[in-house]
Every structure is written in structure tokens, then in C-alpha cells.
Amino acid sequence: MKRLIALAMLTATMTVLGGCGVKPWVKPYERAHLADPIMSWNRDPVAQAYIDHVYDAREGARGGLGASGGGCGCN
Amino acid sequence: MRRLIVGLLLGSVTAAQAAVLPEDRADAMYHEYSGGGVTVNGPSILVRKKVGDNVSVVGNYYVDSVSSASIDVKLSASKYTERRTERTLGVDYLRGNAIMSLSYTNSVESDYDANTANVSISQDMFGDLTTVTLGFGRGWDTVGQSTDPSFKEPVDRRNYRLGLSQILTKNLILSLNYEAITDEGLLNNPYRSYRFYSGPSNDQFQLASENFKYPNTRTSGAARISLKYYLPWRGAVHGSYRYFSDTWGIQADTYEAGYTHTLDSGWVLDFKYRYYTQTKADFYADIFPREDAQNFMARDKELSTYQAQTVGFGVSYDFLRNGWGFLDRGSLNLDFDHMRFHYDNFRDATAAGYDAGQEPLYEFSANVTRAFISLWY
């Protein structure tokens, strides 16, 4: 578990440090599909938050659900 | 270490490119959960609006009206009703290609107060193909008990979140999430009790007079991977897996798969299946040999070994496709989920005619409904 955290942190760091030179392989004008609302991680925040709460209240497990990113990549 | 990462992220923000704030929208939802003797329903209202060019503000008002005669309530108490009100205020600040979010949530009911503060920062990189998110949350709860007004115990919560969203191809997106949560304080439910064998031939049981035999700390970790793929006819298929484990000995696997289908006329259909399986906490048992068998004892079914399956269906209709006045878009939505819980080592102690510990294993099903309208402006 600690190894996993360390690896994840290291990947994030290297992404930050080494990210400047890599060219994106999906061009911004190819993002029509990714910008579609059906490809969003959280299309209906209110409904999603509610069902997450329903599970959280009835299960022993919790967490790990947040995601943001994708979309149109504009600006 | 954490501060170092955040520092690196903030430092690498450049002014040239920028990410995008969430859209302005308002949602009004009616939600209802019904099953296992419990009915909870109420509204949830959300409003989000940009203020200036770099800030988006969001507010949510949510109510749970509870009417409960659950298996736990039927065993040791009588049916009760309760009302919980939750209010959230949040702000998102956009700077360069990073978004910083702050939010505060207050939840109030007659015997439980919870306050949560969350902060997170989200950074786009690699030509906006990658989004890295770091989040931290802190919670302060006060646990009460309806029969004893002087009863007030605190619970301290902290959570740490790390997320990565990666565009793999023009049709495929991946997300990885890790969340660690630590709780400290009174972590048990003050209304529930464990039970133990009693009677001359140990075929009966007694409920313990108090339930305060939980560890007062709990640390958990959850790691989740999720994929979403765009289908050429304007559909999407997604799948995810989450692994959970904690210091109470619970391990859980969550599998989810779904398909979204769209019709040109503005209808969107969602189909979902979810399978959840969990193994029990170390100190959990349906029935203990005697009242003081262990230091820590629990009979909460949420800590038992069980499986739950959910089948979900949702339908949405875009009714304002060309806008109307200041509204850009609107949708009417109805989501319905059917859940089935099956417990491997939690028994229905209210069943009559059984020896203690021989009652049938408990199972129940529940229906969750969400009806809402969304408006974008």
C-alpha cells in the first residue's frame, strides 16, 4: 500500500517535471467525442453524489470515487 | 512530501494555456430510497454560477426524510422518523491550467452533526490530455443520542485524494483514483448492539446493553480504475473496478459496467450493473459467545461479509435544444436502480421460531429513484 502511494506520487512528480516537451497524440481538434457530455465522468453531479451517498451509507467501503478531466481540453 | 507535490503543481502553472471552469447550471432533484424497511426521500437542489472570469460558485441544499423500520431498528427499538438537512457551499478558482476548489458542507439531524471542509487542486498537462488532482478533506462530527441529550462525542475525519485522468485515444479515457481516509472518535452507531448467546441451552440470545466496543480509529485505502470508451453511433461504454481495504480487516471489491445510448431526438439512455462484495471486519460477528467475549465487538451488517448487486436504468430528455431566453439547454431525467443485498454472516434475528444463531441469513432489496430537471444558462 505504501509502495503504491510512493509510486503514484513519483509518477505525478515526473509527469510535472517531464511534461513540458511531450506532444499530445490526440490533437485538440480531434476531441469532439471526448467533449461530448456522455463521455464526461460526472454528467449529473447531483444524481451522482446521491447514489454515491446511498452506497457509502450501506457499505463498509468508502472513497476512491472522484474523477475530473477529459472533456474538450479547451484553452 | 505532500506539500512538495502541491508546490510543484502550483509552480508549474503557466499563464499561456488555461483549463475550463464547470458550466453554469441548476438542478432540482427528488430522490427516494426504499427497501429493507427503510424509506428515505427528499429534495436536492444545486445551483452553480460563474462570478467574473475565473471563479465559479456552487451551492447545494439537500434533505433526507427518513422513516426507518430497518432490521436493526426492529430488533432493538421502534420505528422512527428523522430529517437530515445538508448544505454545501463551494468555490472553484481557475488560474492558468489549474483549478483550485474549496468547499464546506454542514449536515444536521437531531442526533448527528457533521461539518466537512474540502480543498483540491486539479492541473491539466500534456496538451490537456492528462489531469492530475490532489485533494484533502477534513471532517468534524458530533455524535449524539436521541435518548440522552447530554451525549455528545466527537469524530475527527481526514481524507487524502489523488487522481489521474488520462486521455488515451480520441475515443478512450482512463481514470485512476486513490483515496485514504482516517477516522478517530466514536465510530459506532449508538443505537445498535451486538448480541450474544444466553439461556440455559444457548439457544437464545441477548442484546448487549451497550455497543461502544469499536476501535476508536479506522484507516482505509481505496484504489479505483475506470475506463470510458466512445462508440461511433454516439454511445459510450464504461467499466470500473475499485479495491478497498482498511485497518478493521474489511476488504471489498466493486465492479461496475455501464452503457449509454443516445437517440438523435434528444433522448439519452443509461444502463448500469454493479457488483459489490465485502469481507467482514475482524471484530464482527452475528452472535458472540458471551457479553465480554472480545475487546472489540460489532454486529453492524455494514461490517459483515456480504454481496450486493445493482441494476440501474436511466432516461434523459433534452427539452431545450435550441435554448429559451437565457437558458442554453435543459434536460428532464429519471434514474432507477434496483439493489439486492445478500449477507453471508448476518442473520435475521427478528425471525421467530429459530434457535439463536440459526436464523436465516438476511437479505433484502431496495429501489432507488431519482427524478430531476437540469438547466444550463
Added chain:
Amino acid sequence: MTRTAIPMLRLLAVLLLGLGLATSAPALEQSKPAPNFTLKSAGGENVKLSELRGQVVLINFWASWCGPCRQEMPLLDALHQRYKSLGFTVLGVNVEQDPAKARQMLEDIPVSFPVLFDTRNQVSEAYQVDAMPSTVIVDRDGVVRYIHKGYVPGDENKYQAVVRKLIRE
């Protein structure tokens, strides 16, 4: 220690190699001639960039699914209306493979400047569009004078400043 070091070093090597490969000579440069192109417009006729020599041209790459692009369109239209009599035109280049959504958006947000469809993305590639929206301003001799990526409110003033300067040349 070596068991984790070797995969780490491999990862580092891949990253550095990627960095090395990534530095290629750009085709779109300030003070160099703007790549010529011919695209079909929304009105049906072909528009060739070299035929607009003598005018200041603002080329704006946009898509219907891009929020900031939609925000920018009316402001570009205002800019076009204001300076077109002085030898200036805006060219909107839509980058979507299927122009249907773009045409629908133009019905909601009509503009008076020519809108071209780059359905095969050859022009987007030549102009190295790596942000949405992207704006390139070309002077009367067909030379690239200004490149701008993205759109935040206020950028239209930057475009206006460059256009005014180039019109006076």
C-alpha cells in the same frame, strides 16, 4: 533496491527519449509566410488564403463543442464588422470532421465573416493547432504576425490591437 531501480530507470529513459523526439522544427512561425490553403466555405464557394493577399486576415480555428470558441465568436464578428472596410477579414476555420454540428451552431450564433470547413484537418495540422480555439493573424503580405492559443475574456482586445497595427502598415 535494484529491483525497483531498473524499472524506474527504464521509465526515465522512455520519458527522456520522448522529450528528445518531441523537439521538431515548427512549420508555423512568426514572421514567416502563412501556409497557403484552399477550403470550402459555408456559402459553398472555395476560399484560398493567397487570394486574400492585400488584406489583413485573422484565422480562427474553432469547433462547436468548444465552450470558449462559442464565447469568442460574437466578439470576432464585431471585430470583422468594425474593420472590414479597411481591408481586414476574419476567417473562421471549423475543424470538425462532420460539419453538421458546426452549421447548427452557426444558426444559433450567426456570423458575417466567411466560415470554412477543414474536415480533413490538413490546415489544422499545417497551422499546428494545439489548443482550442487558436488564432493566427496574417498581414497584407501573407506573413504570420501573431499567434494566440486559447481564449479568455479580454483576448479580443489583444486581437484588436494587433489588427489596428497591421491595418496601418
